[in-house]
Amino acid sequence: MSVLSLPSLRKGTFARGLHLPDRKELSADLPIEVLPAPPEVRIAMLQHLGAPCLPAVKPRTEVALGDVVGSAEAFVSAPVHASICGTTARDSVATLPNGRHVPVVPIRAAEEQPFAGRALFEEIFGGPWPLEAVEQLPPAEIARAARQAGLVGLGGAAFPAHVKLTRLEDKPIGLVVINGCECEPYLTADYRLMIEAPRPVIAGALLARHAVGADHVLVAVEDNKPEAVHALREAAEGTAVGIRVLATKYPQGGEKQLIRAVTGRRVPLGGLPLDVGVVVFNVGTTAALARAVLRNKPLTHRIVTVSGAAIRQPGNLLVPIGTSYGRLIEHCGGLADDAAAVAAGGPMMGFAIAIDDDSSHAMEVPITKGTSGITVLSQSDVDHAEETPCVRCGRCVQVCPMLLVPTRLALAARRNQLDDLRRYHVTACMECGCCAYACPARIPLVQLIRMGKVMMQKK
C-alpha cells in the first residue's frame, strides 16, 4: 500500500528500515592501530557457523604464527590458527558473548613476535597484490585455499567462506557483491579497511568472482562513506570490479536488503542469495581471501572498532584473534564512569557483555573471527524507559525490512500461540532490531520474537 516504500532506482535501497544516527564520527577518522601483542590469546574452537574444530596441538607445545591449532573435518567448518607465536596451555572453556560455552586453546605469548606495530599491518595488508595472477588459478583452488586459511565471514555471521566459493552446477552465480555497507552505528572497521587497504579488497573481489564463475563483481558502499568510495574507485581502476553507492539506511548491510538494493531481486523466503544468482562477501573477508590465496597465509588477525560515548579513547584496532575483550578495552583507556552497556558488535545486533569489574583481568572473553567491534554505550544512550502496553501504533510494521508484523509475533510468543507464530512468519525475522528501536512502548520485540522462534523449534 505504502507507495513511499518503493525502492529508489537512482541510489539503490530497500523497503522500510530505519534512519539511525550512525555515530561514526567517534572513530571514522582514526587510522587502524596495531594492538601490541597481548600476553595471551585464547583461540576458540568454534568461531564460525557449522561444526566445531578439534584441538590439533597438545598443551605446552610451541606454536608459530599461523600454525593450525584446531582442525576441521566437516564441510561446513573451518580450521583455526595461532594468532601469535608462543606456547599452548591446557585447554579450557570460554563463554562467548552469544552465550555459548566453547573449548579454547590458550597460547602464552613468546618474548619475540615476528611482526609488531606498523610492520604487522604491512605484512597483512601491504605489499603487492598481483591481480593478473587471479585468472590463472584453478577456481577450485581458491575455495581450497580459503578453507585451509580458516576463512569465515568477518561481517559477523562467520559462515565458512569456502562453502560460498564452491561452484554449484544447478545454481550458477551471476554476480558477486562485496559488502562494504557496515550499517551498524559506531562500527568503522570495514570503513577504515576500505580506505587504508583497498587493494587487497579489490584482489579478493576478483578472486571471488573467478572462484564462483560470475560475470560481474562489485563493492557496495553506503553513501555516508565517500572517502571509502573514493579509495576503492582508485584501487579498482582498470579492473572489472564495480563500485556501487547505496542510500544509507539500517539495515542496508543485511544480505537480503543488499541484494534488493543492488539488483532489485528478492531472495526467496527461507532461501539463500544463490537462489537469485548472487553471492555476498564482507570486505574484510574479501581482503583476507586475497591474503589466503595469493600469499598462502591463514586468517589470524582482524580489525575491531572499539567505540561508543563511554569508552575513553575509541579506536580501530588490528588485533590477533583470541585477544581478550578486556585487553582491548584497557588499550582504549577503559570504560568511562557513565558506561551503561558493553556490546560485542554494534548496538543494534550486538550481544551485551557482563562486566563485573572495570579491570581488564576480569574480561577473559576472547575475540573471535566474527567480532567486528566493541560498543560501549553511556547512560544517556541507553534507554531506561519501562515497558508500557502496546497501543498498536504500527510503527514496528512500518520499519520492518522483512515486512513482518512484529507486535503480533511478540504477542503470540508471550501467549505461546504457535499457530500465529507460523501465520505471521516468525522464522523470516532476521533480528535486526528495527522494530524494538521504533517501538514507543519500549516492548522488547526482538527478544520476544527470539523466544517465539525457540518455541517453534521445540514443537
Added chain:
Amino acid sequence: MNLSESTTNDGAAAGGEGRARRSIRLAPSPHLADALFTTRRMMIEVLIGLAPALIMAIVVFRWYAVVQVALCTVTCVATESVAAWMRGRRSPVGDYSAAVTGIILGLSLPWSAPWYVAVIGSVVAIGLGKAVFGGLGWNIFNPAMVGRAFVMLSFAKELGASAYVLVDAQLPILTRATPLTIAKKFAADLSAGRVMAGELRVPPMHSAQDIWALLIGQVNGSLGETSALALALGGFYLCVRRVVSWEIPLGIFATAFVFVELSHWTQLTPFTPLQHLVSGSLVFGAFFIATDPVTSPLTPLGKFLFGVGIGVLVVVIRVFSGYPEGVMFAVLLMNATVPLLNRWTIPRPFGATNPEP
C-alpha cells in the same frame, strides 16, 4: 518477565580508590531505542494537535466549552485511577491517554449538555470502553465514542438536534440549528415537495452552506467540530509528526467525497462533497477519532480500508438515517471490523512472492 538486569560495581572491592559507582546493564539487543518517541510523547502530540480546535471551541462557545471539556477530562482521569485501584495496579494516568479521551469526548458533546451527561459519558467511556478490556491497548472500541454513544442513546433529548439550539441565547450562534440538521431537513422537505431546489440559495440553507463559515467555525455544532480549519491544522500536524497514520484520513476523505458526490447528484443531500467534508465532525473524526491507534488496524493497507469503511458509513448514516451526523457510529462499527482487517492485510514477508527454492 524481567529481561534486563543491572549489576552495580562500586569498585571498592577491586581496590580502586574512589572509583565511581557504575551500573552496567545486561539486556538483549537492540541496545538503542528512539528516545524521542514514547507512548506518552504520542499522547502529548495529540494534545498539541487538539489545541487549535480547543481554542476555537472556547472562542465560539465561551464558558460552555471550558466547563464541558474540563468536566470530561477530570472525570475520565479519575475513572481511570479508580479502575486501576480496583485492580490493584498503579494509576496509568501519567501516559495522558485518559486525558486525551476526556478532551475528545468533551469536544464531541453539544454546548448545552448537562453536567451529568458529561460525567456519565466519561465514566462509561473509560469504564466500559477501556478499563473492562484491560486498559490501554486492549479495548476494541474507541472509548470516547463508546461514552458518546451511550449518552446519545440514553439522553436522546439532551443530545438530539434540538439540544443545540437555544432560541433566546446570548450568543447568536446558539440560536441556529447545526448545518447538517438544516441539510437533512431540507432534503426531507425536498423529497416531500415542500420546498423547491432553488431554495438552496436562501436562508437558512444559504448560511448553512457557507464554506468559509464551516471552515472557521461560525456555525453551531458540537464543541470541537465546528472549525474544520482548526481541526485540519491540528490533524496535518499530527500526520507530519507521524503520530497518526495518514492512510486513515485519506481513506475517509476520499471515500466520503465519492459517496457524497453520488448522493448529491441523486439529490439525496443538498450539500456538495466539499460542504459535507467540512461540516459536522468528519474532520474531527478523521484526524482524531478514527486514528486512535488502539482501535484501528496495524498495517498500512488495513488502515486505508478502515478509512474507506468509515467514509462509506458516515455518508450512509448522514443521508439515509434519522441522524444528521454519522461519524460516531461509523467509527464504532468499523472498530468492530479491525481484527478482521488485520487478518486480511497480513503483509507477505520479503521474498515470499517468489516460488520456494
